[in-house]
Amino acid sequence: MKTLFTFLFAATLIPFSGISQNFSFVSGDLVEKEITLNEFENGESKILNSSDESVVFEWEMITFDQPETWDFSICDYTVCYTEGETAGTMIAVDPGSESAFIRVNAFADVAGVGTYEFVIWDQAFPDDTDTLTIILTALDNASINEALTSDKLTVTSPVNDQMFVSNKSGEMATFAVLNLSGQVISNGYVGPHENITIQTSDLNSGLYFLSFQDSGQVIKTEKIIIQ
Numbered sequence: 001m002k003t004l005f006t007f008l009f010a011a012t013l014i015p016f017s018g019i020s021q022n023f024s025f026v027s028g029d030l031v032e033k034e035i036t037l038n039e040f041e042n043g044e045s046k047i048l049n050s051s052d053e054s055v056v057f058e059w060e061m062i063t064f065d066q067p068e069t070w071d072f073s074i075c076d077y078t079v080c081y082t083e084g085e086t087a088g089t090m091i092a093v094d095p096g097s098e099s100a101f102i103r104v105n106a107f108a109d110v111a112g113v114g115t116y117e118f119v120i121w122d123q124a125f126p127d128d129t130d131t132l133t134i135i136l137t138a139l140d141n142a143s144i145n146e147a148l149t150s151d152k153l154t155v156t157s158p159v160n161d162q163m164f165v166s167n168k169s170g171e172m173a174t175f176a177v178l179n180l181s182g183q184v185i186s187n188g189y190v191g192p193h194e195n196i197t198i199q200t201s202d203l204n205s206g207l208y209f210l211s212f213q214d215s216g217q218v219i220k221t222e223k224i225i226i227q
Contacts, residue, residue, distance in 0.1 A: 021128055022051035023120075026098055032135045037108055043134045044075075044103035047093075047120065054092040056123040057100050061086040062131075066106070066114035075103040089123065108138035148173055150220035153190075153212050160227055161201040163210070167194050171214065177224070178209045200226050 026046040035041035049055045059076060066072065074081050077090040077100040093100045104116045114136045121129040148171035156164040167173055167190040176187040177198065185203065190196050208224040 021130065022049065022122060022125075023055065023057070023100075023130070024048050024050060025130070025132055029131060030133050030135070032137070035106060035108055035136050035138050037111065037138050037140070040105055040107050041136070042075075042103050042105045043136050044101050045132055045134070046098045047077075047100035047102070049093045049095060049097050049100065051122075052095050054094055055100075056092045057090045057120060058123050058126075059088055059090075059102060059118050059120045061116060062119050063117045064115065066116075067108070067110050067112035069109050070112070070114055071107040072114065072116070073105045075101075075105065077101055080105075102132060102134075104134045104136065106136050106138075108136070111138050111140040113137050147171065148214045148219065150212075153220050155210055155222050155224070161199065163198050163200055163224060165190050165196050165198060165210075167192060169193075173219075174213045176211045176213070177203075178211060180207060200224075 024047070026048050028045070031043050031045050033041075033043040035043075047057060057077070061074065064072075074085065074088070076088050077093065079088060079090075081088060090100055102118055102120065104114075106114055108114070116134045116136075118132045118134075119129050120132060121127075148167075148169040152167065152169040153173060154166045154168070165175065170192045172189055172191050174187065174189045175198075177185045177200075179185055185208065186198070188196075188198070203226050205226055208226060210222045210224050211218055212220045212222075
């Protein structure tokens with residue numbers, strides 16, 4: 001893991017009560033995103049200038065922590081830094097604009113988590129800062145592309161008012177509840193690594209079938225007894 005600590009602007013992390021902050025992060029001060037191995041991907045947050053005047057934003061990366069072999073770079077409005085810079089100044093943005101942003105571009109060659117923390121401020125009010133954290137998570141290909149097979153789909157049966165379906169694969173499955181005549185009573189989907197509840201309180205007691213499909217192919221059918 002690599003970690004960078006910068007103390008130059010430590011004093012700016014102390015709130016300055018005499019100034020009302022004139023900006024905010026459109027995506028919130030914590031951005032989390034899953035990224036794909038061996039591809040350049042990014043995570044970013046736009047910055048809203050909520051003041052009545054143009055603003056020049058400045059920023060500094062105060063920490064980062066990522067797997068040793070990952071590569072990353074930073075872009076802002078309107079420069080991309082490719083020489084390892086950890087601070088920058090954006091061009092002015094208009095009142096009410098969301099043009100300003102901070103973006104982390106990462107190339108993950110191994111599974112892991114990259115955490116990048118920034119302090120950002122209006123150049124005119126250097127004591128009025130806010131902190132943004134971007135977290136990028138790269139999963140192992142095996143977990144991302146985990147095959148949808150019948151043994152990874154389970155259902156709790158018999159049921160009364162509800163039945164519980166679990167998808168332990170990394171792929172989405174569609175399902176349909178059918179009666180003995182083959183009519184579809186209800187349908188929907190269950191996402192990767194998701195547990196869902198199917199309401200059955202409106203169905204009469206008896207035998208039904210729960211069919212799971214992947215890309216139009218039936219991969220599993222379960223008998224369901226509703227009591």
